[in-house]
Amino acid sequence: MLSRLPVIAITVGEPAGIGPEISLLAAWDLRSQIRPVLIGDAAYLAMLAQDLDKNIRLMAISQQALRNNGLPGCGRDQITVIDCPLAAHVVAGQLDPRNGRAVLATLDSAIECIQQGWCDAMVTAPLQKSTINDAGVAFTGHTEYLAQQTKTPQVVMMLACEASAHLPQPLRVALATTHLPLRAVPDAIQFDHLLTSLQIIHDDLQVKFGIAKPKIYVAGLNPHAGENGYLGQEEIDVINPVILHARGLGMDVHGAFPADTLFQQKYLKDADCVLAMYHDQGLSVLKHASFGLGVNITLGLPLIRTSVDHGTALDLAKLGTGLADAGSMKVAIRIAAEMVARQHAATNSATRHH
Template sequence: MDNRHKVRLGISIGDTNGIGPEIIIKTLSDQRILNYCTPVIYASAELLKQVRKALNAEHFHFKEVTGAQALVAHKVNLINCWENDLELKPGSPTSESGKASLDSLLAACRDLKADLLDGLITAPIDKDNIQAEDFRFPGHTEFLTSYFGAPESLMLLVSGNLRVATVTGHMPVKEVAPKITEELLIRKMTILLDSLRKDFGIQKPRIAVLGLNPHAGEKGLLGNEEVEIIRPAILQMKERGHLVFGPYPADGFFGMQQYRQVDAVLAMYHDQGLIPFKTLAFESGVNYTAGLPVVRTSPDHGTAYDIAAKHIANETSFREALFLACDVIKKRQEAEMPTV
C-alpha cells in the first residue's frame, strides 16, 4: 500500500506511570497495523525501550524521526518530546509523569493542527496530575474542543453499532439539571446527527434520547425536565425531519435492549450513559469526540494505576480506537473527494 494513502495517526503517551505505554506497545507489536496507518508516538525513545524490555515485546520496533515532516513508511515512528531521563514509578502519578503526558499531548496537537497528521489517539491521562498553565480543563474532550476552536463537541462512546453520547460531560451531578436546556439539547442532537452521517456513513440516523429523571419524570411526578425541556427539544428536531425518539427511562431502555433499534443514544449526563456502555462493551469501547474539525479517539478507560507494570493491561480498547480513527478519517476523506 502506498504510504501517501495511509492515515498518519499521532499517539499521545498519556500518563507514563499508568498503562498507556503498555497498551500502545502491545497494540503496535502487531506489524499488520502498519498496513492500515503510519503510527507516530509522541514520547521518548528511552521510555519506549524501558517498557519494551519490561514487557519482553520483541516484536515491537520503532524509528526515531526528527518531526512529523519526516515520517517513515511501514514503521512505527517516534518523535522525542523530552530529553531528560524520566524516572518511571508505575502506579504513582508524579509531577514528572504529568508534565510528560502534557508535553506529548501538546506536541501531537501542534502537528495535527499543522496538517502533519490525519488524526489523534490519546492514551489515558490523570486529569488532576496533568493540570498546568497550558491545561486547565477537566479532561481531553474539553481541552481539544478549545485547542481546535470548535464551538462545541460531544463525548461519544462507540463499540460496533452501540453508540452512546452524553449531553453534559465531566461535571458534578448537582450541576447537571440546571445545565440542561432546550437549546443545549438541540445543539448536542445536531452534532450527534451530523457525526453519524459524516463520520459513520449513516445516511438517515436514528437517535434515542434518555430522560433526566427516574422513569423519565413519570409525567412530572418525579421531575419536570422531560415535559418542559427534553420533549419540546425532541419535537423541534422531529419537525426538522430528523428521526429522534424519546425521552426514554434510562434503566428500562437499556434493560430491554432498545439501544439495538437505534443508531445512537443520547444520555443526559456522564454516568447515565457510560455505566451501561461500559457494562456492555468495556474492553472494546472507544471514546470518540464528535464535533471537532479533527479526528480524535481514545480507549474508554483510565490510567489504571492499580495494574500498571503488572503486564496484564488489555489493549483491545486502544486497538479499537486506532481502527475507528482510521475508519472515520477515510470516510471524511472520501466525502471530500469530487464526484465525477
C-alpha cells in the first residue's frame, strides 16, 4: 500500500454541465481517503463551492507555480485547484466554444501532473466533444485523446461497476471498437487489433485489478455469433481465430458467444471481463446494470485514468446547483485509488524480487 494518500488529479470537464459540481462534491466527500487535486477554472470553482457547501475550502495554484515548485502541501480539509482559466463567462446549460481549448488544457495538465510525479492517477468529469470541435480542435473523445497525448498506439475502453444488491459481483465490459459509426465496425475488427486488445485487458486486469488469472469472455459481432457463417463471417474469419491464438499465449479467453445470451448471470459469474465488439453492444447492458454508478476506465495507457459513465447533463445543470448525483464520480475516484495501490504494490513486489 502507499505510505501516503493517493493523489488524484480530477479534471472538472465541461463547465456548463454538471462536471464541476460533481467533481467538487466527490473530492470534498472523499478527502479523507485521497488527496484530490481539481483541475479547472479556480474562480468558477470557488463560486460554485460557495453555492454547494460553504465548508468547502479551496487553495488555487497557477500552472506556472506548479511547474516551478511542484504540488504544494495541503491540509485534509482543503482541496488544491490547479487553475486552467476559461476564456468566457459560464452560463449553466449553455455551451460556449470559446471555452473548448481551456477544457482540453485540463487534460494536458492532468497528464503532466502524472508524468512529473505530482499525481498518481487522473479522473475525468464529462466534457462536450462538440464544444472542443467547435473551438477548432479535432476531438473524438477522452480515450482517443489520452492515447494520442501519451503516444500509446492502442488502448481499450472498459466500463465497470461494483457489486451491489442488484449485481452479485463486479461487472466489467471492454470494447473492441469505440466511437465508430455502426457500418464501420466490421472492417475495424482485425486480427492484430483484437489480439492486442485482449492482451491489454489481460495485463491490466492482473496489474491494476489484482486478478492473477483473468477470465475473459468475448461476444460475437453478429446475431447468434454468426450462426456458423449463415449470419456473418467475422466470427469464423477473425474473432474465433484470435481467441484460439490468445489461449495459445496463455490467456484464459472464451467465445465467441452470442451477445444476446452472454450477459446472463450463469455466464457473468465466471467472467472477470467481457469483450464486446462495439460500443452499444456492451455499454447498454452495463449502464442498465450499474444503476448510474458505472465507471469508465482506459486500459493500456502508461497512467491510470477513470471517469464517470454519464454525460454533461446540460439540462440538469441549467436547473441550478444541488441536483446532480456525484455517485459515479465517487466510484471512479475510489477505483482509481485502488488501482494506484495495486500498481504500487506490484511495483514494490517486482523490485524486491530483483
